[in-house]
Amino acid sequence: MSRPRSIAVVGGGLTGLTATHRLGEFVTARNLPIDVTLFEAGPRLGGLIGTQHIDGHVVETGADSFITNKPWAVDLCKRLGLEDQLIRTNREYQRSFILHEGRPVQTPEGFELLVPRKLRALLASPFLTAQGKLDAANEAFVPPNMDDTDESLADFTRRRFGQEMLERIVQPMVGGIYTADPEQLSMRATLPRFVDMEREYGSLLRAVWQERGSSLTDGDFGESDPPSGISGARYGLFASLKDGMSTLLDALEQRVRLSAHVETDTSIQSVIPLPSCGYELTTSGGDSRSVDGVILALPAYQAGQLIREWDGTLADRLLQILYASSAIVVTAHRLSDVRHPLDAFGLVIPHVEHRRILAVSFLSRKFEGRSPEGTVQLRTFVGGAMQPEQLDQDDESLMGMVLEELQDIFGVEGEPLFRCVTRYDRAMPQYHVGHLDLVADIEQREAGHVGFALAGNAYRGVGMPDSIHSGEQAAQRVLTQLMATDGSSSP
Numbered sequence: 001m002s003r004p005r006s007i008a009v010v011g012g013g014l015t016g017l018t019a020t021h022r023l024g025e026f027v028t029a030r031n032l033p034i035d036v037t038l039f040e041a042g043p044r045l046g047g048l049i050g051t052q053h054i055d056g057h058v059v060e061t062g063a064d065s066f067i068t069n070k071p072w073a074v075d076l077c078k079r080l081g082l083e084d085q086l087i088r089t090n091r092e093y094q095r096s097f098i099l100h101e102g103r104p105v106q107t108p109e110g111f112e113l114l115v116p117r118k119l120r121a122l123l124a125s126p127f128l129t130a131q132g133k134l135d136a137a138n139e140a141f142v143p144p145n146m147d148d149t150d151e152s153l154a155d156f157t158r159r160r161f162g163q164e165m166l167e168r169i170v171q172p173m174v175g176g177i178y179t180a181d182p183e184q185l186s187m188r189a190t191l192p193r194f195v196d197m198e199r200e201y202g203s204l205l206r207a208v209w210q211e212r213g214s215s216l217t218d219g220d221f222g223e224s225d226p227p228s229g230i231s232g233a234r235y236g237l238f239a240s241l242k243d244g245m246s247t248l249l250d251a252l253e254q255r256v257r258l259s260a261h262v263e264t265d266t267s268i269q270s271v272i273p274l275p276s277c278g279y280e281l282t283t284s285g286g287d288s289r290s291v292d293g294v295i296l297a298l299p300a301y302q303a304g305q306l307i308r309e310w311d312g313t314l315a316d317r318l319l320q321i322l323y324a325s326s327a328i329v330v331t332a333h334r335l336s337d338v339r340h341p342l343d344a345f346g347l348v349i350p351h352v353e354h355r356r357i358l359a360v361s362f363l364s365r366k367f368e369g370r371s372p373e374g375t376v377q378l379r380t381f382v383g384g385a386m387q388p389e390q391l392d393q394d395d396e397s398l399m400g401m402v403l404e405e406l407q408d409i410f411g412v413e414g415e416p417l418f419r420c421v422t423r424y425d426r427a428m429p430q431y432h433v434g435h436l437d438l439v440a441d442i443e444q445r446e447a448g449h450v451g452f453a454l455a456g457n458a459y460r461g462v463g464m465p466d467s468i469h470s471g472e473q474a475a476q477r478v479l480t481q482l483m484a485t486d487g488s489s490s491p
């Protein structure tokens with residue numbers, strides 16, 4: 001490069017840390033004269049993700065695991081030297097429950113998000129009435145929808161498998177992942193694989209019958225098809241880190257500090273293009289910084305606020321991506337205080353059950369070493385797009401409400417060994433019908449601004465691997481553009 005350059009990354013969550021780390025990798029490998037600064041509004045890096053160690057329990061305050069069939073999180077762990085820290089889910093408890101008429105019932109064996117890989121197990125389960133079972137089995141004969149318009153998860157499921165399967169199984173299983181309303185959730189943005197299966201095979205059931213033996217869900221740890229007896233989400237595909245997710249964030253932060261400046265407690269208030277090229281950033285303290293490139297690794301509505309002065313259209317598009325709020329209540333209990341054996345990874349709750357909680361993850365069943373022997377750690381999810389009113393109560397009543405529900409559903413008695421509430425205000429992007437068109441529009445406008453990139457889980461995937469991928473791609477894009485304006489070859 002002919003002259004020194006500077007790049008700002010705004011937002012020190014997983015996405016911003018990953019983008020900064022990737023820039024550091026390029027800068028170091030090619031000895032580029034590029035100065036990178038990471039700005040984070042809060043006092044710590046990591047954003048939504050964090051781990052606390054409480055009385056021998058490893059407590060995740062945010063994400064507790066990541067999927068491995070999207071390779072980016074595992075790849076990053078390997079590059080950070082954390083491969084030996086990766087742990088996989090505990091095979092002993094690889095099953096899940098769905099609440100049915102007030103009681104936890106095992107998810108039909110082989111049920112995968114939307115499709116019963118073992119129809120017989122679904123038909124033998126109590127979730128559907130005789131009519132519901134008939135509707136589900138009839139899926140093999142429902143003609144495929146070959147048009148290209150997006151559809152909601154609810155419409156797709158109803159059309160193919162019937163209302164009961166939507167209400168009783170699919171809504172809690174899929175809705176739970178996105179804390180979303182299935183009537184709004186976009187099939188193409190969240191479950192494109194099933195849309196493709198319908199087009200290719202004419203039916204999801206026929207697709208799994210024909211593909212039996214091969215896998216629909218290749219895993220990174222060589223666990224593709226769930227072993228028999230396993231039910232629920234594709235649990236064999238999930239991984240975590242031995243001492244918790246903070247291991248990844250801490251390692252990232254350490255690396256980032258070697259190659260970039262990190263400014264915490266610095267909120268960026270606006271980003272405005274400079275007349276010639278580059279951008280001016282204004283901090284909440286009133287300082288301004290000029291940089292050649294900028295990556296906004298923020299929730300879409302925050303990114304929109306920063307740019308509304310100079311690209312109102314892009315800002316409006318970003319603000320169209322809506323977010324849901326939720327809370328996770330973590331409690332630990334003596335196993336002897338719980339009537340139910342909790343011999344699974346967790347429970348999801350259909351909206352039609354009219355409970356006040358969305359789901360419960362049994363973290364210490366999912367991963368070894370999360371809680372001391374004889375105890376269990378529960379993560380109860382509250383709120384989301386379907387029950388936002390539950391978040392209006394203060395922490396104390398939220399906790400009381402969760403303990404009542406846990407007692408009623410699992411027979412959890414007595415005082416928990418510890419309890420903590422974490423709230424996630426407007427933290428989960430909602431991929432509504434038409435999301436992919438909206439994102440394509442956003443990306444087109446973004447591409448018109450040289451040295452500018454948006455990154456995060458608002459666009460093409462909500463999980464940790466998606467955030468990592470998005471941050472890394474943004475780093476590459478901005479660097480490539482800056483080098484192109486300089487006549488250098490791409491990194």
Ligand SMILES: Cc1cc2nc3c(=O)[nH]c(=O)nc-3n(C[C@H](O)[C@H](O)[C@H](O)COP(=O)(O)OP(=O)(O)OC[C@H]3O[C@@H](n4cnc5c(N)ncnc54)[C@H](O)[C@@H]3O)c2cc1C
Nearest residue numbers: 011013014015041047048063064065267268427456463464
């Ligand atoms: C309740 C919940 C549970 C989840 N569980 C899982 C899971 O189990 N597995 C999984 O794979 N994914 C999970 N996810 C998703 C995962 O947590 C996200 O994909 C990921 O953490 C997003 O990281 P991010 O950096 O994009 O955003 P964030 O973590 O939100 O980081 C954004 C950062 O930007 C900072 N910031 C905001 N405005 C400014 C500004 N103006 N100037 C400077 N800094 C600013 C914020 O302080 C924050 O630190 C979960 C999400 C939620 C909400």
